[in-house]
Amino acid sequence: MKPDCLHARRIPRLLNLHVPVAQHGDGLRDVDLRGSIPVMPSSKQCLFAALSVLLLAIGGCSGEPAHKPNPAIAESTLAIIPAPVLLQRHEGAFVVDADTPVIAEGAAGTVADRFIAQLAQTGRFSLRRAATARTAITFVLESTADESSEGYVLDVSPNGIRVAARSEQGLYRGAMTLWQLLVDGGDGPIRVAALHIEDAPRFAWRGLMIDSARHFLPVEDIKRVLDAMAQHKFNRFHWHLTDDQGWRVEIKRHPELATTGGCRIPLGDAGIDPRTGAAHAYCAYYTQEQIRDIVRYAAERYITVMPEFDVPGHAQAAVAAYPELGVLDQKPGVSSEWGINTYLFNVEESTFVFLDNVFSELMDLFPGAYIHVGGDEAVKQQWKNSARVQQRMRELGAKDEEAMQALLIERIGRHLATRGRILVGWDEILEGGAPRDAVIMSWRGIQGGIEAARHGNDVIMSPSDRLYLDYLQTDSPNEVPGRPTYIPLKMVYDYEPIPAELTADEARHILGAQANVWSEHLRTPERVERAIFPRAAALAEVLWTPVAQRDWNGFLARLPTQFARYERLGVAWSTTAFEARIAVDADPARGTAIASLSNSLDFGEIRYTLDGSEPNANSTRYAQPLSITLPAELRATAFLGAQPMAPSTRRVIDMRSLRERSNHELASCTQGLPLRLEDDGPFDGPRAIYTADIFNPCWLYRAADLDGIQRIAVRAGRMPYNFQLAGDEAHRKWRPARSAHGEFDVRAGCDGELLASRELPAQPGADGHIDLELEMPARSGKQDLCLYFTGDTRPTYWVVDTVRLLPRAQ
DSSP: OOOOHHHHHHHHHHTTOOOOEEEOTTSOEEEOOTTOOOOOOSSHHHHHHHHHHHHHHHHOSSSSOSSOOOTTSEEOOOOOSSOOSEEEEEEEEEEEOTTOEEEEOTTHHHHHHHHHHHHHHTTSOOOEEOSOOSSEEEEEESOOSSOSTTOEEEEEETTEEEEEESSHHHHHHHHHHHHHHHSSSOSSOEEEEEEEEEEOOSOSEEEEEEETTTSOOOHHHHHHHHHHHHHTTOOEEEEEOEETTEEOBOOTTSTHHHHTTTEEOOSGGGGBOTTTOOBOOEEOOBOHHHHHHHHHHHHHTTOEEEEEEEESSSOHHHHHHOGGGBSSSSOOOOOOOEEOOOOOBOOOHHHHHHHHHHHHHHHHHOOSSEEEEEOOSOOTHHHHHOHHHHHHHHHHTOSSHHHHHHHHHHHHHHHHHTTTOEEEEEGGGGTTOOOTTOEEEEOSSSHHHHHHHHHTOOEEEOOHHHHBTTBOSSSOTTSOSBBOSOOOHHHHHTOOSSOTTSOHHHHTTEEEEEEEEOOTTOOSHHHHHHHHTTHHHHHHHHHHSOGGGOOHHHHHHHHHHHHHHHHHHTOOOOOTTTSOEEEEEEETTTTEEEEEEEOTTOOSEEEEESBSOOOOTTSEEOOSOEEEESSEEEEEEEEETTEESSOOEEEEESHHHHTEEEGGGSEESSOSSEEEEEOSOOSSSOOOEEEEETTOOEEEEEEEEOBTEEEEEEEEEEEEOOEEOGGGGGGOOOOOOSSTTOEEEEEESTTSOEEEEEEOOSSOOTTSEEEEEEEOOOBOSEEEEEEEEOSOOTTEEEEEEEEEEEEOOO
16 A cells, blocks of 8 residues: 555654655755664564655655665665755665776866775775766866855765865865765665765864873874764864873974973883883874874875974973973973973073974974964963063063963964964963964863954864863763763763854854863773764764754764764774663662663663673663562663664672672762772783772762671772872862871761771782771661771872672671
8 A cells, every 4th residue: 555645754753763855846855864863663674664664755655665775785874974064865876886986087086086095994895996987976176056165065866976066175075975875884885875965064173182292192093083083074183292291293403302201100000110120111202204194194184283382381391301491490200190280481582492493393294274382271380489580571571470471472473473374272371462363272161262252363162061072971980081070972962162142243253163182091092082982973063064954863863873984994982871871779678679771862772681691682672660689680781773882781789789889889079170090000901990089089888778787898999199280289188197097987978977997008908909897886777978088198099999888797
């Protein structure tokens, strides 16, 4: 029975498909498929029915699909990220296989060759250029419907695929959309549905910053991130290359910057070679040849690299290499501590010449228009305390330290301008008065960006509370180390770069936005990538797609296909937002528990097992809280159709586990400065990860069931306290020690009665841990327990690993 038009439009809604269809006089239908990937039905038969309905909706009301698919040929989805401005579906499709020719003339051939190479690099096809062909993929440079320098038009018909743009970068953006369509299927031929796309970015600056100063990222890993940036249509790579903890770029005129400034001795076990007992330095820098290679690689993807050389603060590595650049008459080591260090460049003319020389070499290496000079977190205490700096400020006419920084920034800006470059600085450079032609990067919220735009400066929005990707995505124990100030995926997707407070004229100064990834706690490339993706995909859509056409549910539906693309690129991504979460409310007296399952995005279907086996797409679907008889082993996974969205979550539920909490299951007593930190050992291999509030060494065991509990057992580790707090030092709250090495205290609530205490040893055991057992007074019911280490134990500090309540012997 043929479905009528109304029926064909109603069924997709019943199946949770989004297929708005508008009939045009020419018979073509505009179909917005950005949000059209459904939450997958649970069976293959239902999935096939849903896809059949979708084809009917696209193909019209004739009852015949637009084309009859060959099951041997994979279908391309339209899961394009970022979503294009305009997408129209047409009748038919074009099949691309290894024999499909590519046609391009003149400069368009450069883009075509790069497209061919990237397609082959990701294991899809090894296509070849041809002079002519009846059906082909064609790249053309010409005047297009969209005159943006990055705009393009993409057409797919049964006779071929055509990408047209008025510039090479626009043509390349179109090539990346086509790349997404061609890597969606398997490894064989792929059928691309006929369509018409007109596309161009909303913002000119679509950026990502990576910090290579704190932890070095090898060249091949930088390139892999650039590949992923390119297919998301980012066009700016901000490279943070210098800081207190490392100088990572070779400067020929001043070689010690890299050879000395590029080495630090990590604190704790990480800085001691266990084979020799000698200090083990963390050393790395990029040679100028490697820098040029990365700049070239990025340029081939139409991404401009902007280096950052931070002045006048974050200067300790440079001063360690050349002490005469500093304010103090001493040679510091390269810092092995995170936070805000106090070393500044001095303000002598010889130092200004030195800075000019370094910036000149950077301009030789980085041909892009923008050079970042930092200007952030420059604690001025060294300048204030130095008689020579104060005299020099008077000579230069600087009324205070902020004005002195402004004079330095202005001088560097003039030097950059002699080579046609534009100075970029963090929003602190506004404090002494920023040059009118400087670009302000607003990171301390949005206020700096608002102020700068009103003053007529161009602005790049990068607020730390929305776009710092080293902040964690969820509270999952599987998150990479970082700061547990949460920036979930949806928060990034909902970000609006143009503040509502700006007028239309002021808003024109907002060039765009970028995400920043600081690497203090991201020791490995894999962790850097997991911090970036998929949140960078959300930002890509914010910066490219018009606001009215953004669709959160549609974006979520496109992500599973995007994850397959990351896999082809060899890029790691975070699954924590998709993983199943298990919450347990136990009744020990009855030997039962109620388990609730969820994931933070409420996406897909959660399936579970109770026998310890791995869940699959046929396992029981979670619909309501589970009543469980103890003991049990619960495993749960979120699925989209048959595809697991994250590794399974495992929870053993028995009397022992109900009385035990790991570090990740404990709360912070206060919200001073909690961090998710990696241990300093072992020297090689995996290291434990702990959450600790470095302002307040206190953990909270919420609602501990104290019925029948006689003792509390605690395992604790000790880590280096490698933090410079500068002005934040006053916020630290350590309870005073009552014995030589402090105590471990258990209190009834953070300010309640002291229930138990144990003196701490001078040193942990050989494995870096201690095990304590404390007698507990008889209590009944549930009570919050505050677990606290007393005393200022720096340069090390204790962290709770696990805590277990021990019942009276039966």
